[in-house]
Amino acid sequence: MVMNIHDLKQYMNAAIMDTMDHKNLDKDVPYFENVVSTTENVCVFIWNNLKTLLPNPDSLFEVKIHETEKNIVKYRGDVI
Structure with missing residues (x-):
């Protein structure tokens, strides 16, 4: 699916930055x-x-987080 980059950025900010940035995740x-x-x-x-x-x-196909150059986590939803 093609998506406007401005719209995608807003979704990313709402899903990630607004909920987790500068926060203690556990608290x-x-x-x-x-x-x-x-x-x-x-x-x-x-x-x-x-x-x-x-x-x-x-x-949504995949979420990928790079902890380090060699340590990467990928998630593609529940696989049945």
Whole structure:
């Protein structure tokens, strides 16, 4: 799916920056009250947030987080 980059940036800001930037994930983000804030769980959290914001949630293919150059987490939703 093709998406306007301005719109995508707004969705990314709402799903990621507004909810997690400059925050202690374990104390300030309700999702992580009972979930360990590993990179894998952060990836799932971002996926879930984006799915609720996108006009076509099925267009979301993957969320990828680079911890380091060699340590990368990818999430593509629940695989059945």
